[in-house]
Amino acid sequence: MSIHSKFKYVCSVFLLLITVLAVIAHAQIIISDLQPFNLGGWTIGSGDITANQNICVSLLPQGPYSVVVDGDSQNGEFVLLGAFGSIAYQLYFNDRPRLNGRTELAPGVALTGLAGRRFPCNAPTANLSIVIPEVNLTAASGGSYASTIELLVSPE
Numbered sequence: 001m002s003i004h005s006k007f008k009y010v011c012s013v014f015l016l017l018i019t020v021l022a023v024i025a026h027a028q029i030i031i032s033d034l035q036p037f038n039l040g041g042w043t044i045g046s047g048d049i050t051a052n053q054n055i056c057v058s059l060l061p062q063g064p065y066s067v068v069v070d071g072d073s074q075n076g077e078f079v080l081l082g083a084f085g086s087i088a089y090q091l092y093f094n095d096r097p098r099l100n101g102r103t104e105l106a107p108g109v110a111l112t113g114l115a116g117r118r119f120p121c122n123a124p125t126a127n128l129s130i131v132i133p134e135v136n137l138t139a140a141s142g143g144s145y146a147s148t149i150e151l152l153v154s155p156e
Contacts, residue, residue: 027155028060032121034151037130042137049137052129054097056121057114057153064156066112067093069105072148076107080132080145087140089132091149097124112156 033055042049059065069091070076079086094102095114103111117125128151 027063028119029065029153029155030056030058030119030121031151031153032056032058033124034128039130039132042132044138046134048134049132050130052092052099052127054124055126055128056124057095057117057126058119058121059116059155060119062118063116064112065114065116066110066154066156067105067114068108068110068152068154069093070107070150072150078105078107078147078149080147082141082143082145084141084143087132087136087145089130089136089147092127092129092131094127094129095125097127099127099129102127102129110154116155 033053035053037051037053039049039051057065069078071078072081073079073086078089078091080089091105092099092102093105093111093114094100105111114126
């Protein structure tokens with residue numbers, strides 16, 4: 001493996017979307033527009049890898065909701081898994097379609113009090129973003145990495 005390819009990472013986070021159409025106390029929740037993050041390659045010195053996407057979370061009846069996310073590691077941590085190890089990343093959620101005001105998610109811990117929107121989803125209502133710090137990328141072995149998360153949305 002050349003030195004150049006050693007530090008080039010093809011990082012993809014595949015999201016296991018649990019499209020929730022839940023009937024809990026007559027509540028319906030729909031998550032739409034959630035797509036896999038394709039993070040591309042990385043070379044030393046190019047900084048953090050960041051990506052975000054606006055999604056729609058709508059509830060009927062309208063009301064607050066919570067989000068719980070788990071990664072696919074043994075402890076539910078957010079890590080990209082590869083043949084030669086793992087790379088930790090941070091995941092953020094905002095109940096508005098923007099980065100400003102986002103909150104870092106902890107695996108298995110509910111983010112509560114999020115502002116629900118009423119059906120239908122005509123426009124994005126929330127933002128999901130990822131940051132892979134450069135220090136984590138620098139410490140990793142070259143190769144391909146991927147991860148899956150489970151995203152659960154519940155009415156409050």
